Every structure is written in structure tokens, then in C-alpha cells.
Amino acid sequence: VRVVESGGGLVQAGDSLRLSCAASGFTFRVYNIGWFRQAPGKEREGVSCINSHDGSTYYADSVKGRFTISSDNAKNTVYLQMNSLKLEDTAVYYCAVVQGALRYLPQGGMDYWGKGTLVTVSS
Secondary structure, eight states, X not given: OEEEEEOOEEEETTOOEEEEEEEESOOOSSEEEEEEEEOTTSOOEEEEEXXXXXXXXXXXXXXXXXXXXXXXXXXXXEEEEEOSOOGGGOEEEEEEEXXXXXXXXXXXXOSEEOOOEEEEEEO
């Protein structure tokens, strides 16, 4: 199983960035792919996830209206479009996969994790 994030970088507050998550090799028929982040000195938190069964999406309150999760099933890739970035969005962003059709934003308990990509938002 491979879960690989890309697209992180250094941006200024107010800028946009798109993260990609290429996930492959798992055999779940129904699954959720989620984005998580961990800022320095803070616990990991769920940011967004998408359900492969019906495409339903879930977001943390802190990113609602600014971040959008989407998927390209043909490419086995999930994207996180991040707009109006804030200083507090600075974190390592992780992508993860879990079996099943979740109806909420998970905070952990995923089956497979990527290694993360760093997003730094400067003033």
C-alpha cells in the first residue's frame, strides 16, 4: 500500500495551495480518505475527508469555507485545495485511508498513513 502526499510548501497568508494524495495498493471496496495535520507542539487533528461510496465530504470547523477536498478516482488521487491560508494552517499535513463508509470526520484510527507534507504559511 502506498499513500504519498505532495504539494506542500511555503506560502504567504491569504495565498492558496493544493495538496495531492496518491493512494494505491489497498483492496477496500468502500473507504474514506482523509487529510490530517499536526502543528508544532499540538496534537494531530482531522482536517477533511471524503467518502469513496457517495463522495460525501466532511470538514473541520476551522477550515470550512476555505478548504475543499475532491477526488479523481481514475488517478487514485485525492486533493485538498486550500484557499485563504492563515498562519495557523502551518502544519505537516498527512493523508490517510480507512476502510468503511464513515459519516463523520475522523481524528485517527486510519488504516494507512502517508509520511506527510509540510505547509508553512508566513505573514
